[in-house]
Amino acid sequence: MSSSRRPPRQLPAISNLPALPTPFVGRDEQIADAHRLLMDRRAVLVHDPEDRQCGYGTSQLAISYAYLHNQHYELIWIFDCCREQDKTRLRARVERETERLQEDYQRDQGEPLTGPTAANWLYIFDNVDDPDIIRQYFPEGNARILVTSRRVGTWDDEDRLCVEPLKPEVSVKLLQENMGLDQLQATQLADIFDGHPQQIVRAGEAVLTHKVTVEQIVTVTEIARLAPPPAERPAPTPAVPGQRRADGADGARTSLRSSLMRSAVCWDPGRYRSWVGALRLRTTIALPSDALIANLDTMAERVDMVLDTVFAQKDPDLVRALSDTVRQVTDAAGSGRQMADNVQRIAEELVGYWQHIPQTSPAVSDEAASCFFLTSWHNRDVDLEEVILFHKMLEKRVTAKLGGRVEKAGFLDKTMKHGSEWEPTLIEAIRTTRLLIPLITEGYFTSEWCRREWAVMVKRMASLNATPGQAPIAIMPVFWVRPLDGWKMPDDFGPYQHLVHVEGKQVYDGDVYDLVADGDTKQLTKFVSTLAKSMVAEAGRHLPHLDKDLVKRIPLAFPDANGGAH
CATH class of the missing domain: 3.40.50.300 (P-loop containing nucleotide triphosphate hydrolases)
Structure with a gap:
């Protein structure tokens, strides 16, 4: 799956x-x-x-x-x-x-x-x-x-x-915010039921619907009389999925990921670390550091990080080493041989695939990225100092979280003025960077450079031919100064404007420029920290580089910005 x-x-x-x-x-x-x-x-x-x-x-x-x-x-x-x-x-x-x-x-x-x-x-x-x-x-x-x-x-x-009893202040908050009780009523009920959530909710609902009053405490206590039963035993085992294969390297990656997730190397963090340690001993290729692995929450993210390296390198020896070390951990565990066999079979297919297919592609490059992220903005003298400060804060946070995995974390062009040539350094940055962090203003959508940077990242995502919704995130917009009312946002901006949110919650819905200019350190730090966390979460997902010659030939983004008026 x-x-x-x-x-x-x-x-x-x-x-x-x-x-x-x-x-x-x-x-x-x-x-x-x-x-x-x-x-x-x-x-x-x-x-x-x-x-x-x-x-x-x-x-x-x-x-x-x-x-x-x-x-x-x-x-x-x-x-x-x-x-x-x-x-x-x-x-x-x-x-x-x-x-x-x-x-x-x-x-x-x-x-x-x-x-x-x-x-x-x-x-x-x-x-x-x-x-x-x-x-x-x-x-x-x-x-x-x-x-x-x-x-x-x-x-x-x-x-x-x-699951401990609710704290008194939490009980009061629950009754006030969800039941509409006043402070005195909420405090009385919270004291009576001593942090029992089900009793508190039931009693609050009874008071709210006028079945009883808080003073009729005996009635409310009757509502609170909840008693449990006890139990025995059973037998079968919920069966679980087999393996689907697709064609080519993309299908092999999907199948390999599925088999690894179900193999002995993913039983627990200890076995995963043993596997990666054994893999390091078998190759000279740089694998993700222990510090970076420790920052990842789930086993799926850890597996993806290793696979990102494997599929970026396309090295037959590395994929053989991966298979051998999975077998090594499986033998030590004493079970899980079916998935180890699957990994070996897929690895052999990949070796044959990579040995017989040319390794060159105009859209994909294995060369090192010039930076991990590029801060893209419509160059303006009026907010230059604030942009530099924001970029430095973000770069420091990302660099720390990546644990030295990249040589250069961030790139900010603060020298090019309107009318400058499309310089080689900027072309190199945009065609290889892993993430684009655009600072959104009205001028961003009409700037030739900003429109080109956006178009390049969209092109790089499209080159993967991924299923909709499965392509790696490459653009994380920041609302620097929101366009004024009446400004028509471009249609091709819509799919990207909510990617920075964490667990469905918007950290800040104002202009980030204001946070920097007003010196709101607490809110700014929270925003930068949240953004950096989202960025680092994407570090393990590969994004192909773009050929240099294509950068200038790609049609610019946002042809319909503000009704097409540029």
Whole structure:
């Protein structure tokens, strides 16, 4: 299953998540903890406090986690166990849900669900009565597994996340913002229910709908009497996907990525590091540094980073070394041979492909990039100092995050004036840079140089012939000084104007120039940090260079800017 770029909060095509639970506040830190744990281990248990097993929102946390971090997963499936204690009925529940998963997978992928799972799949076993017994149903492979239960069983402490009572101030905020209660009412209810989210919400709803008053505390307390049951055991294993192949190197990369994600090298961060370490010993080609790897959240990003190097180099010896080291880690693990065999077969195909196909292409170049990003702006004396300051802040942050992976992080042309020639240094920068950071103003859309820079990056993305939505991001616009009302934005700007957002949230919706000019250090730092994080996240995805001779011949972007008036 190949990786795809979806809009924030849009679930994968293969998913059965219910609607996002609301209201659900006060759990940001624990959702972040769940993500951190799942990135380092295969299965995590989310449970109630051991001394107060009474519905503290484990299911809501799991579902909210899946929505918030859906971009990390290509498949999300929830198995509602309904705290079933009977072994036969529990088995039937899991089998029915597994059949639905298999049907969805077949419909979406066009092939049956077989073989080990991938590290970018998420299985949620919800409302589990016995967290030890549910292990029998964990799928083969590397899928991340989230279990919710009111009990802890024999799970290790480091594999568990306790959903604690809400803090008093959070309870008050929940009741005020979501139930419309005043400060006194909210404080009284928060004190009574001692941080129990389900009781607080139920009581708040009862007061809000005038079923009871806060003073009728006995009635409200009756609403709060929530008690749980207990449970037993089950047996089968949710089966998981086989492998699809496409033609040529692009198809081989997709298949190789899928096999690696389901192989022993992706079982956990330790095995991944062992694999990369073994690969370094087998090649003189520079691989991603440990520092850069540590900055990546998911196993999928780490695999993509290695594959970016492999497919940029097209070196038969490197791909053979990759296959051999996967086999080495698999043999040490004692299982996972099917995926190691797949990796070996794909590697052999790539070796044959690269040995018999000419390595030259006018659109792709393996030469070093002159810079990682280029700050593109409509040269104006009025804001020159602010542009330089912004560029230096961004370059410093990106350089630190890349950990020395590039020789030169940023390029800013601050010397060329309107009417200057298209200088070789600028041509070299735009045809090889990984990212374009355009500072958007009205003048940007009418500047010949800015329009050419944009057009070059679009051309480079198009040269990949990627499926819509799967091309690497190459342009991350910054609204430097927004065009005035009445200005018509070009049609070809639309697809790129929201790429800088993080997890669906816009960090700042004003003019970034104002942040720099006014010295708003706190907000500016937050914006630069967020932008740098988005940029570094793209570092592992290859973007072909463009031939020098093509730079001047490409039609300029934005022919319709402001109604076509230039």
